[in-house]
Amino acid sequence: MEFQGVCHKMHANLANHSVTPNHTEQANVEYTFILDRSKVDIPFSLGQSIEISWTGNIYCTSCGKKTPKSYSQGHCFKCFKTKAECDMCIMKPETCHYHMGTCREEDFAQRVCFQPHIVYLANSSGLKVGITRINQMPTRWLDQGASQALPIMKVGSRRLSGHLETMFAEQVADKTDWRKLLKGSPEPLDLLEIRDELIGEFQDQIEEISNEFSLNLDFNEDVELLLSEKPKSFIYPIAQYPAKIKSLNLDKTPTIQGILQGIKGQYLMLDTGVINIRKYTGYELIIRFH
Template sequence: MTYQGVLTKMETEFSNPIQYYLVFDSDFINMNQLLGKTISIEFVKYQCLNCGLDKPIFRQGYDKQCFYNTAQTGDWIMRPELSTAHLGQEDRDLEYEKRVQLQPHIVYLANSSNVKVGVTRKTQVPTRWIDQGAHEALEIVEVPNRYLAGVTEVALKSYVADKTNWRKMLKNDNEDENLIEWRDHLKQYIPDEAAQYFIENNTETHLDFPVDKYPLKPKSLNIKKDLKYIGKLVGIKGQYLIFEDETVFNIRSNEGIVVKISV
């Protein structure tokens, strides 16, 4: 069976284990059902997620021109402390920025390769943790807008990491941590403007990924260079497909690429 479409990040369902779906315009694949099967991935062309043109992807699924112009890739996406919609100030598209920024946001701790602090919209819990390959996570602050979440993250990342080591995450090279102890320790560093939003009492969320075999030395597939790859799927974690030969394919970093997948 063959499927073809433009890659966007896999949709997920929080269950035990996590369910993954690769969604195309006219079809979708439940990737969990492909575990243990040999599949081929073939590069077809580019398709910018904004303009739809066959132009080389620059970042996040967009060609260079669209990346620097579309509202979905403003600097405040990666650096939420730069959000200004709460002040009525436009970056690229104020209406879009109000819709995204002026809603409840969560500052959280997650453990994937190490304990890290992060920010996400409340509606993206636990999706954000799944995408990062975290096996445990805990909300620590819930604020009414993205700006407050951003300044809280900036304050806390002086005391805890804010990045995931993707190789350690894929090797499952991590240890269980007491995130409640981390939360209570970090409370003292939360900025005054966000202190009232601290979450005093909650429990960790634990996530189980569909992986039969973790790679010892993961090697990243560059489908744009290799054009075609064939391998046996043995796991899915974060937004990565894991193959028996220890090749890993990051769906998220290949958004905007049209591929043909054969099973």
């Protein structure tokens, strides 16, 4: 069976929801490959042989033009330099410069940056703090391969969430160690207890940041503590973690193949190595199942 198209990150969906005795909301993660921005229901399963080939073509996910190189996960150089979605503030929200009048795209700011955002705790390769738009839950957690997650604050803008994330990052990591992520499941954490400790420790700084942003009368940038949220737990389709982490690279080896042993975050775990599917956004791929 063969499928061909422009690669986008895999779509993750939750199934078999349940509540554990400790009141954690638990669900299984299911994946679908995305080619040409259409959900392709590829019938793959653990233990199946997969072959992924790159045709040598890359297409910009913004303008659609062919590009010799991918920038910022699937953009041509022109879009990389001009589109707001490729600005540094996407990676570092606290550097948002909309209030300075220098935003690249007004529409993007209204559609993305000034939508409600969540500050959350997660357990992926260990404890981390992160942010996401409210409509990107649980997608953001699943893309990062989080085994546990807990929303702790709701705010009115991306820049505000970035300042709070940076504040918490003084005590908690804000990045995932992808190698550790793929070596096994992390030890379970009491995210409710950690949340309460962090909010107590940073109470004065939270109030200071909240007061600063409340002066902006153009947008609702209040800070709301989410004390009634329950922890979330996610079970990924993994038959076996790799004994040794070997990264597979389509730029160096245009065709890779192996037996699918697991999926976590945006990584396929094969018996021959691991590959980050999101890294190849914009690449034209041929996917074969044997």
